Amino acid sequence: MRFVDEYRDKDSAGALLDAIGRATSKSLKFMEVCGSHTVAIFKSGIRDMLPENISLVSGPGCPVCVTSVQDVDRAIAIAGLPGVTLATFGDMVRVPGSESSLQRAKAGGADVKVVYSPFDALTFAQSNPGSNVVFFAAGFETTAPTVAATLSRAVEAGTSNFYVYCVHKTVPDAMRALLDSPDLMIDGFLCPGHVSTIIGTAPYRFIPEVYSKPAVISGFEPLDILQSTLMMVEQIEEGRPEVAVQYLRAVSGEGNPKAVDVMYRFFQPSDSNWRGIGVIPGSGLELRDEYAAHDAMKAFDINTPEPREPRGCSCGDVLRGRITPPQCRLFAKACTPDNPVGACMVSYEGSCAAYFKYGRR
Amino acid sequence: MCVGIPGKVIEVEGRTATVEVGGATRLIALDLLEGVAVGDYVIAHAGFALHKVDEEEAQKTLDIIKEITDLAGGACAL
Numbered sequence: 001m002r003f004v005d006e007y008r009d010k011d012s013a014g015a016l017l018d019a020i021g022r023a024t025s026k027s028l029k030f031m032e033v034c035g036s037h038t039v040a041i042f043k044s045g046i047r048d049m050l051p052e053n054i055s056l057v058s059g060p061g062c063p064v065c066v067t068s069v070q071d072v073d074r075a076i077a078i079a080g081l082p083g084v085t086l087a088t089f090g091d092m093v094r095v096p097g098s099e100s101s102l103q104r105a106k107a108g109g110a111d112v113k114v115v116y117s118p119f120d121a122l123t124f125a126q127s128n129p130g131s132n133v134v135f136f137a138a139g140f141e142t143t144a145p146t147v148a149a150t151l152s153r154a155v156e157a158g159t160s161n162f163y164v165y166c167v168h169k170t171v172p173d174a175m176r177a178l179l180d181s182p183d184l185m186i187d188g189f190l191c192p193g194h195v196s197t198i199i200g201t202a203p204y205r206f207i208p209e210v211y212s213k214p215a216v217i218s219g220f221e222p223l224d225i226l227q228s229t230l231m232m233v234e235q236i237e238e239g240r241p242e243v244a245v246q247y248l249r250a251v252s253g254e255g256n257p258k259a260v261d262v263m264y265r266f267f268q269p270s271d272s273n274w275r276g277i278g279v280i281p282g283s284g285l286e287l288r289d290e291y292a293a294h295d296a297m298k299a300f301d302i303n304t305p306e307p308r309e310p311r312g313c314s315c316g317d318v319l320r321g322r323i324t325p326p327q328c329r330l331f332a333k334a335c336t337p338d339n340p341v342g343a344c345m346v347s348y349e350g351s352c353a354a355y356f357k358y359g360r361r
Numbered sequence: 362m363c364v365g366i367p368g369k370v371i372e373v374e375g376r377t378a379t380v381e382v383g384g385a386t387r388l389i390a391l392d393l394l395e396g397v398a399v400g401d402y403v404i405a406h407a408g409f410a411l412h413k414v415d416e417e418e419a420q421k422t423l424d425i426i427k428e429i430t431d432l433a434g435g436a437c438a439l
Contacts, residue, residue, distance in 0.1 A: 012429075249367075256393060
């Protein structure tokens with residue numbers, strides 16, 4: 001596959017590992033924010049091949065994992081409303097809410113439709129004018145512009161039976177919250193690749209400027225991750241923390257201004273509740289007032305009881321990089337991919353699912 | 362959710378492109394990207410093209426890595 005295979009070359013991987021080993025003897029801990037990086041790191045075996053003094057810890061960059069229990073409960077409630085179809089990305093359907101999941105609600109008769117794209121939800125609404133279609137809009141800055149563009153098409157076409165239940169979150173704000181956490185000693189961040197395709201480098205500048213740590217935007221192939229690790233190590237050794245782009249083929253410094261424009265035309269920043277972490281101010285998106293006609297929270301009467309977190313679940317500590325999944329007492333015992341207790345095990349890109357699948361021998 | 366493997370644009374009609382990834386084709390919306398042409402490689406997510414893969418930049422990355430590999434010499438402990 002073009003633009004993929006070249007970044008998997010074994011000899012080059014060996015050379016990069018050697019270079020990392022020679023570059024520093026310091027003990028360094030880097031956080032890979034993005035769930036896709038966690039999986040990529042496992043699949044390639046990089047975690048085990050890095051020199052002893054360098055470690056990688058997973059962060060909260062899995063949008064499925066950080067959607068709050070209350071938001072899942074509300075999505076289930078929406079799906080149960082008469083005349084409403086809840087359209088959702090497939091990876092959200094097994095996430096446990098307080099009592100149930102979208103998948104179980106669907107089995108019980110709720111109208112839940114899995115879609116690949118928010119656009120598919122819109123075309124379904126247009127073909128089914130008698131149904132109110134609500135799109136469960138989870139995801140970070142990679143996804144929010146696709147939902148905004150879909151809303152733009154809905155407005156253009158005058159599709160009044162299309163709504164969005166917005167639970168989008170923005171990644172740099174969560175990174176800031178992690179850096180402010182007193183017990184977390186992270187020496188640098190491997191920044192998400194495709195979030196950065198949208199937002200560019202500017203939103204990460206606070207990391208070197210305020211916290212004096214490196215931030216490298218990385219691709220997902222083994223050579224990308226290794227080169228990014230080397231770049232962070234070199235920045236530390238040379239005392240020059242900065243935001244750097246390793247993933248040059250997919251990220252430009254300015255990001256995708258068209259996508260950012262449409263995202264902020266429809267959404268504005270809001271506080272957001274990250275599952276396992278709590279409310280991070282300004283870390284979410286909400287629909288602007290002028291689009292209230294498409295806002296599920298305003299259009300429908302959604303009442304859910306006080307949310308209940310699953311007992312014994314340590315997802316919060318895993319998402320913050322405080323513990324590794326095997327250190328959770330439920331891991332691989334009460335909590336498995338077939339029977340997930342917390343969101344980190346449900347999502348294919350959740351740390352716990354990744355550790356379960358790849359990290360055990 | 363996020364990993365987008367670059368796909369090749371094989372057809373463009375208005376705001377929709379047909380993109381081929383690993384033998385499978387998919388319709389991708391072009392609302393978020395200007396100037397997409399047949400033959401371009403794009404990164405798509407949730408049914409929308411987000412970025413045109415920059416071939417020069419892709420090669421730049423490989424060149425930097427090659428330099429490191431050359432410096433390391435032939436024998437690698439892998």
